Amino acid sequence: MKGQRTGKPARHALALVWLSVLGLSMPAASAPASADGGAPSARLVSVDGAITEIVYALGAEDRLVGVDTTSKYPPAAEALASVGYKRSLSAEGVLSLQPDLVLATDDAGPPEVLRQIDAAGVQVEQVPDEPTIEGLHSKIDTVARLLGRASEGKALRGRIDAELDRLSRQIRPAGDPPRVLFLLHTGAGNDLAAGRDSVADTVIRLAGGENVLHDAFSGYKPLGPEAALVGAPQVILVTKRNLDGLGGIDGLLRHASLSATPAGSARRVVAMDGPLLLAFGPRLATAVAELAAHLGTAP
């Protein structure tokens, strides 16, 4: 197995020869460099759900040897080695996967650990993580460039933009946009709600809705019982897993603060697949279309 431990392109090529000669069953390591870019990075660890989705969308999944716990889609990604939560990585753990490239968002860490991985001769690239369409563009561009698949990246961007464009022309709310409250991990005593600058906020806006907490705060913050009432949401948005854990809509509306809202009295609770709603990756348009259908803003 010695030939696999490589840091340099030249030695990696040697490793590939060895692997093919020996016929070892290591498909992840035997990915050839792509045709159009001459990318040196063969073994890749992705530390972000959206980056993992982009890698798959670019057709470079055979290079992935490890992902973080936020990488939940496609299901095949969950079968890869897990390097843990993106903010508490282990330097040696990541190095033990013998990667040539670690792709992470700028909120990954701890920073010392990323510096140690870098010091061990592994390329570490951090991409800004912004829940905006521009942010998604630059994420796709960076990942595509690093994987030597710039043209595939451009095509992916174009596809997403076209879908979003088509949706934005379809989405026309009748009257005021529906007021939506997104709750993350609700019911476990730590109800986090989405404010502005969050993925949920952007997806709600793109789907023709209005985040009731857009002006209240930035990011995700605990929500007081009465704050939900003040916001007067017409729709409560949660993840499917969260709603199932609470025992369905009845379980969610057992909280007095939620049942007294307009959404609660009309029982308008929308549950969406968490990884789809929150990844903010190549499936953004799919998430927007699904939410718009639930909100009734699109035909």
Add this chain to the structure above:
Amino acid sequence: MSSAALGVRGAAAIFRHHSLQRLSLIGLGTLTVCVALLSIAIGPVTIPVADVLRVIGGLLGLPVAEVPPQYEAVILNIRLPRTLLGLLVGASLAIAGASLQGLFRNPLADPGLIGVSAGAALAAVSVIVLGSSGLTFLTGALGAFSLPLAAFAGGLVTTMLVYRLASADGRTSVTTLLLAGIAINALCGAGTGLLTYLADDQQLRTLTFWSMGSLGGATWAAVGSTAVLIAIPLLSLPLLARTLNALLLGEAEAGHLGIAVQRMQRVIVALTALAVGAAVAVSGIIGFVGLVVPHLLRLALGPDHRFLLPGAALLGGSLLLLADLFARTVVTPAELPIGIVTALLGGPFFLALLMRWRRHAL
């Protein structure tokens, strides 16, 4: 039976007793070296023992064959600083625990239980969150040392507070001690929670690490600044062993033996706060080391602080390294927070201790 015979037999007993303790200290020293070598040799990246020995040999200036650069990087930049930091933090927490237990004349005094760690963490979190706004004068003046020094100050304030609350007329009440600890833990937890709420995303990232403790941030720079701060209590607390022994008899008795009781108590409080503060600043809250280690040693070696304190430092370092070895290899390539491992080991131990106590009380 003549008194001379008694004296001879007593001296022989003392000699035998102490020789056991000396042997134990040598044994603990050997254990520490072995565990440190294990910690350098084992990790998620599989490195052949021969290469590990070559890197260590190279460090010692021996002429050795070349080692693959990545192995060298893993050992020199990741495992070695982490091992040294583990030794420092473990030794520091254990010796602080042993000294606090002596000072309070109470086996339940643990930096985590009585709120010293929580106080240190609150101060450190304040520096992280307010360092760029409300506390700029502090971070500007102290630079890289502002975090450990703030943690020290936080630990010092809580230790003094607990000591004031729990001691009256030279006696320490166990109940008041633990209740004061609960109250201070709750207060500091609330303060930390409030700051977490105020923190932005960037700061939250740094805070995550505090909640359960980790040696993952071990860099040579961190080892250096921690070593400077921890060296002070680690070297001076064993020099106060006789004072702590005298304090075990009671404050009045210690005073009769010619010890400046009040002053020495303050010195010990400050030194333990420095030990805990520096450890918390670099590794977050790691519980139970300060409780379990001195206990094990007291059971084996008796209460003499001349052996207890250096023994606690050695055993504390080794135990924390073993816990860290477990934490970083069991879910590889991810890693468990080490605080979870020490709590899993220490929790049952603490319960057993409480049950023993109950039997004695009845």
